[in-house]
Amino acid sequence: MADFSYHQQSQSTQPSFRFRYRDDPHQQTLCTQVAKAATAVTTGGSLLVLAALILTGTVISLTVVTPLFIIFSPVLVPAVIAVVLLNLGFLVSGGFCVMAITVLAWIYGYVTGKHPPGADQLDSARHMLLNKAREIKDYGLTQQISGGAQTY
Template structure:
């Protein structure tokens, strides 16, 4: 009996060894393929992140440059539209202030009459 256990321990039948080898190879290929896909996705995300951060940095530099030119009195592109919007906002705020003052005076006058 001891000889039978040694025989099966050392040399298994060919069919069993082959199926064991196929299972190991299949598992290795599957895991390796999954890791390759995962590393490719990681690389793609990293490249996209670097491109996005570079784009954001370039945009921020351009905005700061534009603000510097606007603040120093040079006439950058879009300054006219910004000035018109600021004037329109100031005009609207002035009109609202006058309406509130008129409403307040009318309301105070109406309450004093009663």
């Protein structure tokens, strides 16, 4: 927070404005420091008591529920496994759906000529395969013309 104070200088007719910070520790009064300390102690103590109550409640509820978990574990364990597998299945199917949409969008961009990322690599691989196929075809034709391929 900033505080502007107005001071009239005795020799000059112009008023001067002095800028001072309220949070400056050198200019804080003892009352302000005591109020800040009391607020911090009260807030910290309240939060500490609340944390202790939550910890106590957690320990008590865990000791009460543990025998129930042990008794019903033949039913609970398969149920938890089934729920986990169902959730995992939904997540995987959603991931495959997103991947399929991404691939279809890439193919659409490639077919329409928008040159998506990786199109250069695909084109060079296609040209390499076409060249190899042409070499194999030419090799087969020359073998046919020269008298056939020899088999061992």
